Amino acid sequence: MFGKYDLSTNLKEQDVEIVVEGRGKRKRYYRRIGNEEVEKIIYADSGNLVVCPVEPVNIPDMTISEHLLIEFDKPIVVEPGTNSTFYAKFPIEVGVFLVDRKDVEEIDIFTKTKPKYTLYGPPERGVVCKWWKSEIYNEKPEVEKLYEGIVRVDITNNYSEWTEMKKIVFRAFDMKIFYDDYAYMHAYLKILKKAMGETTFNSRKPKNMQESIDIYLAKGIQKLDKKFVMEWRFK
Amino acid sequence: MIPEAVNEILQSKIGGITVVNLFTFIIILILSVIIGKVVKANIHRIMKEKIPITTLIVVEKMAYYTIIFIGFMVALPYVGFSLSGLLVAGGILGIVIGFASQTVVSNFISGIFLLIEKPMKVGDGVNIGDVSGVVEDIRILSTTVRTYDGVYVRLPNDKVFSSNIKNYVAHEARRFGYTVGISYKDDAEKAVDIIKKLLDEHPLVLKEPSPTIFVEELGDSSVNLTIKVWAPSSHWYGVYTEMLWKIKVALEKEGIEIPFPQHVVHMAKG
Numbered sequence: 001m002f003g004k005y006d007l008s009t010n011l012k013e014q015d016v017e018i019v020v021e022g023r024g025k026r027k028r029y030y031r032r033i034g035n036e037e038v039e040k041i042i043y044a045d046s047g048n049l050v051v052c053p054v055e056p057v058n059i060p061d062m063t064i065s066e067h068l069l070i071e072f073d074k075p076i077v078v079e080p081g082t083n084s085t086f087y088a089k090f091p092i093e094v095g096v097f098l099v100d101r102k103d104v105e106e107i108d109i110f111t112k113t114k115p116k117y118t119l120y121g122p123p124e125r126g127v128v129c130k131w132w133k134s135e136i137y138n139e140k141p142e143v144e145k146l147y148e149g150i151v152r153v154d155i156t157n158n159y160s161e162w163t164e165m166k167k168i169v170f171r172a173f174d175m176k177i178f179y180d181d182y183a184y185m186h187a188y189l190k191i192l193k194k195a196m197g198e199t200t201f202n203s204r205k206p207k208n209m210q211e212s213i214d215i216y217l218a219k220g221i222q223k224l225d226k227k228f229v230m231e232w233r234f235k
Numbered sequence: 236m237i238p239e240a241v242n243e244i245l246q247s248k249i250g251g252i253t254v255v256n257l258f259t260f261i262i263i264l265i266l267s268v269i270i271g272k273v274v275k276a277n278i279h280r281i282m283k284e285k286i287p288i289t290t291l292i293v294v295e296k297m298a299y300y301t302i303i304f305i306g307f308m309v310a311l312p313y314v315g316f317s318l319s320g321l322l323v324a325g326g327i328l329g330i331v332i333g334f335a336s337q338t339v340v341s342n343f344i345s346g347i348f349l350l351i352e353k354p355m356k357v358g359d360g361v362n363i364g365d366v367s368g369v370v371e372d373i374r375i376l377s378t379t380v381r382t383y384d385g386v387y388v389r390l391p392n393d394k395v396f397s398s399n400i401k402n403y404v405a406h407e408a409r410r411f412g413y414t415v416g417i418s419y420k421d422d423a424e425k426a427v428d429i430i431k432k433l434l435d436e437h438p439l440v441l442k443e444p445s446p447t448i449f450v451e452e453l454g455d456s457s458v459n460l461t462i463k464v465w466a467p468s469s470h471w472y473g474v475y476t477e478m479l480w481k482i483k484v485a486l487e488k489e490g491i492e493i494p495f496p497q498h499v500v501h502m503a504k505g
Contacts, residue, residue: 060438064467117467118442123408128467131442 001094001146002179002210005049007042016112016146018096020049031096033110040107047100052212053149053183054095055172057130058109062215066172067228069120069129070151072136075235076165078157078191085155087141088134088168089148091115092183097213104218112147120169121232129169149183157191166235168199171228176203177212184209195233200226256313263313267306271299290350293375338393339376345396346375354400363390364398404468408441411464411475415482416457418492423450423458426491430462433485439474441465456496 001013007027011018019030020042029040057065070088078084096108118131135141140150157163168189178184186202205211216222245255275295282291312318333340350373355361359370361380368382378395380388403409417426427448434440434448444465451461462482466474483493 061470064439064470114436115438116442117439119408119444119465121407123410123444123465124406126407128407128441 002052002181002183003050004099005051007044007047007049007098009049011051014112014146016094016110018049018051029096029107031108031110033112036110038108038110042098042107044098047098050095050097050099050104050213052095052097052210053177053179054093054109054212054215055175055177056091056093056111056113056132057172058093058095058215059111059115065117065128065130067120067127067129067169068172068175069118069131069167069169071118071131071133071167072165073133074136076136076155078155078163078165080157080160080162083154083156086153087137087139088151088153089132089141089143090134090151090183090185091130091132092145092147092149094146095213095215095218097218099213104213106213106215106218109215120167120230126232127169143182145182149177149185151185151187153187153189155189155191159191159193161194163191163194164235168234169228169230170199170201171226173216174199174201174226174228176201178206178209179212180209183212189230191234195231197230197234199228199230252314260310260313263306263310264303267303267310270306271302274302275299290373290375294350297375338391341393342376342391345392346373346377348396349373349378349392350375355402355405359405360403362399362401362403363395366390403471406468408444408465409468409471410444411466411471413462413479413482414451414459415462415479415486416454416459416493417486418494419458421458421491423460425489426460426486429485429489429491430460430482433481434462434464434478437474437478439466439470440478441467457494 001011001016001018005011005020007020008022009018009020015032015034017030017032020027021030022028022042025043025045027042027044029038029042031038056068068090070090072088076084076086091111091113093109093111093113095106096110098105098107113132116131117128119126120129121127140152143150153168155165168187170187175185184206186204186206188200188202189197190200191197245258246253248254249257275298278295278298279291282294308318308321311321355370355373357370357372361368361370363378363380366380366382366388368380368386368388371379371381371387375392377392378390380390382388415426415430417423430448431446434446440446441464446465447461447463449461450458452459464474464478486493
């Protein structure tokens, strides 16, 4: 389903359907996912429709949080002074955009996932995060493509002791999502102290993949801090 | 070293002031304007994302004119004005203005302290004294609040500063609670499970800190359950207004009764 399409298209995958139809300038945009339907009228001569995964912090409301916390099903213990790599899954939100040479306009965002939020850190200073639970994989796992994406995490333990981790937090401002028929991110975690680490993203586009549209750029939202410092432990 | 002719010009007097002193006066003024502009630009750069634009403009102007005023006072003796005389005159004037503008100064000083202390920011849901609403603007003399029923309220800053301020969104998450009574014949553990499941399904009921549900009291007519829920501060009210009815419906759907107050009356025989 992910990709770039003409303004006359009919996409269907599992229980998701996206239709753009109509003659001349006036077009009808229709999207259905399960029982939820959205319909809009588009006036356009040219341009394209782009369907791609976006930062998974928009539904139900992007003002709630700009962080994603992935909780692992089992804790990971990392040896001091080493590098490790693992894969996890993250929730998918799909963005539908109208694109021409000058501008990008978001017309719809939907998800098959059930959103849930949690607090990372104490109530007075912590951050509210979109919550997701994932297993840990050594290889890229199989995913239900409209439901979950794959995040590769490279951990560097710069701390002098073994570190146990049960969760990782990312800032959506920094996310770089790529796609072909599934969504993919490549993140880094640097463990700095016993209870402190820093998460960032690799912005280099993997071979044969497309870069997703940045929802914050599309909405004209100014990005402040990008990397995220996990300062309230990893458990 | 200075040629005689130049020295003569510099020492010549215009209206009783030497040319060199006049130049010094002008240079000090120009320097104070330049310093003022540099300070103003730096304040703008550093503070633009920290305080509202209306307040920032006031702070910038205050800094700019204070520097120019100081420069002016430093330069005045070069054109023959005595600072001590000015200070006496200024002191008397100050007392007069001080009495006349006591409230303004009080509001102004409170405004500065509010900017430093930052107990709230524009957009926060607050309660200041007996006013509840959303902060619209924090200016140097007053703070404006839009009450939840849409009324514009202007509060002088000295009143804001001396009032109890409750900021409902200062922290990321906040807790709220309900008390729900179930009948004595029903299973409280089952009721707890039903409520817990319902709360788990709501996206904005935070996973951590997790909701707490327990039997608080064996009341006159019901077993009272206390439910404590954490939600994002920015969206807690929507969750608060939504969940109580949902809890009632979910409990009744599972056959758990929420009883009315009742008395058992024993009738005496004969």
